[in-house]
Amino acid sequence: xxxxxxxxxxxxxxxxxxxxxxxxxxxxxxxxxxxxxxxxxxxxxxxxxxxxxxxxxxxxxxxxxxxxxxxxxxxxxxxxxxxxxxxxxxxxxxxxxxxxxxxxxxxxxxxxxxxxxxxxxxxxxxxxxxxxxxxxxxxxxxxxxxxxxxxxxxxxxxxxxxxxxxxxxxxxxxxxxxxxxxxxxxxxxxxxxxxxxxxxxx
Amino acid sequence: xxxxxxxxxxxxxxxxxxxxxxxxxxxxxxxxxxxxxxxxxxxxxxxxxxxxxxxxxxxxxxxxxxxxxxxxxxxxxxxxxxxxxxxxxxxxxxxxxxxxxxxxxxxxxxxxxxxxxxxxxxxxxxxxxxxxxxxxxxxxxxxxxxxxxxxxxxxxxxxxxxxxxxxxxxxxxxxxxxxxxxxxxxxxxxxxxxxxxxxxxxxxxxxxxxxxxxxxxxxxxxxxxxxxxxxxxxxxxxxxxxxxxxxxxxxxxxxxxxxxxxxxxxxxxxxxxxxxxxxxxxxxxxxxxxxxxxxxxxxxxxxxxxxxxxxxxxxxxxxxxxxxxxxxxxxxxxxxxxxxxxxxxxxxxxxxxxxxxxxxxxxxxxxxxxxxxx
Numbered sequence: 001x002x003x004x005x006x007x008x009x010x011x012x013x014x015x016x017x018x019x020x021x022x023x024x025x026x027x028x029x030x031x032x033x034x035x036x037x038x039x040x041x042x043x044x045x046x047x048x049x050x051x052x053x054x055x056x057x058x059x060x061x062x063x064x065x066x067x068x069x070x071x072x073x074x075x076x077x078x079x080x081x082x083x084x085x086x087x088x089x090x091x092x093x094x095x096x097x098x099x100x101x102x103x104x105x106x107x108x109x110x111x112x113x114x115x116x117x118x119x120x121x122x123x124x125x126x127x128x129x130x131x132x133x134x135x136x137x138x139x140x141x142x143x144x145x146x147x148x149x150x151x152x153x154x155x156x157x158x159x160x161x162x163x164x165x166x167x168x169x170x171x172x173x174x175x176x177x178x179x180x181x182x183x184x185x186x187x188x189x190x191x192x193x194x195x196x197x198x199x200x201x202x
Numbered sequence: 203x204x205x206x207x208x209x210x211x212x213x214x215x216x217x218x219x220x221x222x223x224x225x226x227x228x229x230x231x232x233x234x235x236x237x238x239x240x241x242x243x244x245x246x247x248x249x250x251x252x253x254x255x256x257x258x259x260x261x262x263x264x265x266x267x268x269x270x271x272x273x274x275x276x277x278x279x280x281x282x283x284x285x286x287x288x289x290x291x292x293x294x295x296x297x298x299x300x301x302x303x304x305x306x307x308x309x310x311x312x313x314x315x316x317x318x319x320x321x322x323x324x325x326x327x328x329x330x331x332x333x334x335x336x337x338x339x340x341x342x343x344x345x346x347x348x349x350x351x352x353x354x355x356x357x358x359x360x361x362x363x364x365x366x367x368x369x370x371x372x373x374x375x376x377x378x379x380x381x382x383x384x385x386x387x388x389x390x391x392x393x394x395x396x397x398x399x400x401x402x403x404x405x406x407x408x409x410x411x412x413x414x415x416x417x418x419x420x421x422x423x424x425x426x427x428x429x430x431x432x433x434x435x436x437x438x439x440x441x442x443x444x445x446x447x448x449x450x451x452x453x454x455x456x457x458x459x460x461x462x463x464x465x466x467x468x469x470x471x472x473x474x475x476x477x478x479x480x481x482x483x484x485x486x487x488x489x490x491x492x493x494x495x496x497x498x499x500x501x502x503x504x505x506x507x508x509x510x511x512x513x514x515x516x517x518x519x520x521x522x523x524x525x526x527x528x529x530x531x532x533x534x535x536x537x538x539x540x541x542x543x544x545x546x547x548x549x550x551x552x553x554x555x556x557x558x559x560x561x562x563x564x565x566x567x568x569x570x571x572x573x574x575x576x
Contacts, residue, residue: 067272147341178349
């Protein structure tokens with residue numbers, strides 16, 4: 001009789017242990033949701049290493065779940081802990097993402113403004129050049145340059161609108177450099193034009 | 203009975219111990235995880251996608267095996283096979299690092315070479331479009347190529363080789379567009395029939411100068427030069443400016459092209475808006491005939507005029523005109539006094555197959571980078 005009691009007690013204990021090892025479906029769903037949310041908001045664009053780390057951590061947690069899934073006496077405590085950690089990181093990254101985005105945007109806008117200034121300087125110099133016959137030959141070519149610069153400036157704006165801030169900064173910096181070069185070429189060409197006079201149609 | 207219960211309890215506790223106490227996994231597992239992260243950070247997935255995928259597949263397989271082992275009772279766990287697998291992965295990863303380094307070195311070399319070639323191409327086209335007074339889409343494309351090239355350099359300096367390569371491709375596309383845009387114009391200067399005709403005109407003018415002991419003016423567009431001949435010998439050479447589309451032959455009013463043909467001075471203006479001017483007899487008979495032919499063929503609109511008032515005048519050799527030939531005022535002063543009414547003026551595109559324009563065209567057609575290849 002006493003032995004049966006031990007056996008029943010053992011079975012209860014066994015049932016309790018097995019019951020404790022319930023797969024943490026809710027935690028998995030919650031963590032995956034948090035990770036997906038921050039990834040879809042563009043974490044990879046602003047912090048690619050963070051994204052990689054987060055995905056790897058989630059994969060490790062899922063591996064741990066798989067290990068427990070295959071065990072008779074399941075214990076998901078470690079997996080739950082891991083999932084909680086991943087979720088916490090994902091949520092923190094998500095909270096920090098707008099600031100990172102904003103910073104990247106501000107950098108792009110600042111670079112765009114500098115490039116715009118350089119392009120406008122080239123444009124205003126070109127506007128000073130005499131029109132029509134007598135204009136230095138170089139001015140003619142430089143008009144095309146300024147048109148090209150304006151097109152590039154529009155491309156920078158397009159990149160900012162698409163939230164491609166990194167690319168926008170690179171293009172804007174390159175544009176600024178080129179526009180400054182064109183502005184000095186226009187200045188040199190204007191020197192040549194001084195002797196030229198306005199003309200008549202042929 | 204007690205013995206049975208004790209045995210069951212012992213086995214149960216032993217099982218619990220086996221399940222709850224993890225046997226440490228081989229250290230290689232952690233090392234591989236660190237290695238994979240390093241490979242990713244080094245952008246192996248971008249530079250060597252196939253090899254990296256293979257490595258990742260092996261890693262996934264090894265991890266599955268590890269999971270399978272970890273799921274077993276501690277008693278039955280044997281990590282030796284998995285450990286070997288992870289060791290192999292470490293070796294594979296190290297090889298991948300070496301390959302990555304080689305790949306990056308190769309990319310660096312290629313990017314530097316390509317940047318140099320494209321910059322050279324950009325410089326040549328930039329000079330050429332300046333000469334041609336090209337202010338339209340070809341020149342805009344050239345500016346865009348310049349920006350893309352600068353972007354490539356910025357990205358290269360930031361070790362973003364793949365992005366740098368993309369920008370180089372973009373720059374190349376713009377340069378090709380520029381070349382396409384100016385090629386029709388340049389082709390005139392390598393057209394042997396046209397050059398032969400121009401040579402004939404020049405020879406006839408120089409022969410006339412020699413035979414009649416008179417001055418004659420020869421204007422060579424490709425050289426942007428005006429040569430004054432006396433008794434068939436060159437006595438003066440002046441640099442000149444041409445029309446906005448001066449590289450083309452004038453066909454109609456307001457096309458801003460400079461006519462090509464055999465003309466004579468028919469008027470002298472000492473008080474020109476452009477210092478002093480010598481008027482030539484454009485359009486001559488040949489020009490009129492070609493103009494009518496072009497109209498008949500529908501190449502020109504019916505209401506189009508042939509244009510006129512083509513002069514050799516002062517102002518500046520740097521000036522851009524509507525089709526006239528412009529000289530510096532000092533040179534114009536000299537020429538104005540030498541040239542008289544009736545002085546022959548011959549305007550040609552080029553006198554040699556190897557002229558300033560055709561040589562650039564040839565370089566473009568042969569490919570700028572080829573000459574750098576040993």
